[in-house]
Amino acid sequence: ISSVELTQQFLDRLKHEDGKYNSFITISDEHALAEAKAADEMRAAGKATVWTGVPFAHKDIFCTNGIRTTCGSRMLENFVPPYDATVTANFKAAGAVCLGKTNMDEFAMGSSNESSFYGAVTNPWGLASGDKRVPGGSSGGSAAAVAARLVPAATGTDTGGSIRQPAALCGITGLKPTYGRVSRYGMIAFASSLDQGGPMARTAEDAALMLNVMAGHDPKDSTGIDREVPDYTATLNEPLKGLKIGLPKEYFSDQLSPAMEEQVRNAIREYEKLGATVKEVSLPNARLAIAAYYVIAPAEASANLSRFDGVRYGYRCDDPKDLMDMYTRTRAEGFGNEVKRRILVGTYALSAGYFDAYYLKAQKVRRLIQQDFINAFKEVDVLMSPVSPTPAFRQGEKNTDPVSMYLEDVFTIAINLAGIPAMSVPAGFVDGLPVGLQIIGDYFSEARLLNAAHQFQ
Ligand code: GLN
Numbered sequence: 327i328s329s330v331e332l333t334q335q336f337l338d339r340l341k342h343e344d345g346k347y348n349s350f351i352t353i354s355d356e357h358a359l360a361e362a363k364a365a366d367e368m369r370a371a372g373k374a375t376v377w378t379g380v381p382f383a384h385k386d387i388f389c390t391n392g393i394r395t396t397c398g399s400r401m402l403e404n405f406v407p408p409y410d411a412t413v414t415a416n417f418k419a420a421g422a423v424c425l426g427k428t429n430m431d432e433f434a435m436g437s438s439n440e441s442s443f444y445g446a447v448t449n450p451w452g453l454a455s456g457d458k459r460v461p462g463g464s465s466g467g468s469a470a471a472v473a474a475r476l477v478p479a480a481t482g483t484d485t486g487g488s489i490r491q492p493a494a495l496c497g498i499t500g501l502k503p504t505y506g507r508v509s510r511y512g513m514i515a516f517a518s519s520l521d522q523g524g525p526m527a528r529t530a531e532d533a534a535l536m537l538n539v540m541a542g543h544d545p546k547d548s549t550g551i552d553r554e555v556p557d558y559t560a561t562l563n564e565p566l567k568g569l570k571i572g573l574p575k576e577y578f579s580d581q582l583s584p585a586m587e588e589q590v591r592n593a594i595r596e597y598e599k600l601g602a603t604v605k606e607v608s609l610p611n612a613r614l615a616i617a618a619y620y621v622i623a624p625a626e627a628s629a630n631l632s633r634f635d636g637v638r639y640g641y642r643c644d645d646p647k648d649l650m651d652m653y654t655r656t657r658a659e660g661f662g663n664e665v666k667r668r669i670l671v672g673t674y675a676l677s678a679g680y681f682d683a684y685y686l687k688a689q690k691v692r693r694l695i696q697q698d699f700i701n702a703f704k705e706v707d708v709l710m711s712p713v714s715p716t717p718a719f720r721q722g723e724k725n726t727d728p729v730s731m732y733l734e735d736v737f738t739i740a741i742n743l744a745g746i747p748a749m750s751v752p753a754g755f756v757d758g759l760p761v762g763l764q765i766i767g768d769y770f771s772e773a774r775l776l777n778a779a780h781q782f783q
Pocket of ligand 1: 463488
């Protein structure tokens with residue numbers, strides 16, 4: 327069938343089904359059909375890539391020229407970017423067809439997708455028995471859409487776990503690349519030194535195909551790294567014999583339920599059958615990661631979000647009395663509670679007199695955490711651990727207690743502070759809900775992670 331026919335079928339199904347999940351904020355019919363038409367032309371001209379005509383979706387944090395980009399916030403409810411993010415442009419150039427923009431926690435702050443201005447997302451898992459569970463967050467819409475088979479693939483971003491944790495909770499595959507591997511240009515900033523875009527798909531092979539399109543040096547991102555991009559599908563079938571796996575003992579702690587631990591350990595035993603060897607390692611500073619992250623990420627967020635002032639673009643309050651009134655009411659009305667909490671914490675941590683005690687201290691801790699990983703990778707090739715302490719929890723269970731929500735990322739956050747890559751791979755079930763295995767690698771070891779994940783799948 328033609329790309330136009332395929333796209334129409336996906337759009338019809340998406341509109342019919344997504345009422346149950348709320349995984350999309352915007353379905354962009356016209357743009358999708360125009361891209362499908364272009365894909366058919368590309369194919370006719372003999373210029374097709376593997377992505378030509380393939381439907382997928384973007385997390386609503388990636389700017390899409392002419393398509394509303396909200397970042398899950400009221401602040402950007404009517405924002406239509408006049409340009410594409412580099413990731414968006416790359417998929418376009420490959421001929422892929424973007425069906426729309428997926429739901430997310432507001433400005434990517436959250437682990438349950440409940441902070442979205444556009445409503446919570448419901449995890450497809452558990453729904454059949456009437457259970458409304460969170461899909462994880464902040465890339466919860468992308469994860470739920472892939473899990474519900476509304477799209478075969480979707481983009482995500484990961485600042486502290488936002489690709490891996492929703493992938494784990496929805497039973498799909500997600501990869502956070504090395505910081506700098508994927509351009510951040512046009513990806514709305516949360517915490518610039520931690521944010522990284524990456525693939526979310528059913529399998530490691532599909533994730534590899536996505537990363538082939540997403541990765542690469544971009545002169546428009548000054549923190550990107552100029553390094554050759556391998557074909558990530560080329561090494562998927564390398565044998566794993568001799569692979570040295572480290573199990574960080576701090577990640578098999580009492581924060582993990584016995585049933586979760588059993589699933590993760592079963593998965594690791596499969597690797598032993600494939601010829602890998604396993605040993606315990608230690609990340610002595612990992613326990614400080616949440617504390618360091620919740621100084622650094624809000625600090626960067628408070629600076630990044632200062633641009634939303636009602637002057638240049640986005641929401642503006644009605645009938646401002648004067649400039650101050652416009653600033654304060656625009657921000658009071660435009661931002662939700664979690665975003666305001668982060669701005670307050672971040673502004674405090676950066677203020678004169680407190681900077682040394684909090685921000686500088688957190689940066690020092692960050693370096694110690696990074697060094698832990700560097701030391702571990704002198705002994706082993708990859709690290710394996712759980713992704714989240716529990717499977718998908720019920721909507722409403724944690725959203726009144728920010729600290730319990732923050733602890734969702736206890737196994738993922740240190741990886742962002744270190745800047746290394748890590749994946750979430752479906753590894754089993756607890757009470758009928760999916761559990762993820764986290765595979766963590768050294769800088770630029772994405773090909774090895776995808777290889778390890780593919781051999782397991
Ligand atoms: N849950 C973490 C937070 O709320 C991480 C979110 C993310 O990775 N974008 O900050």
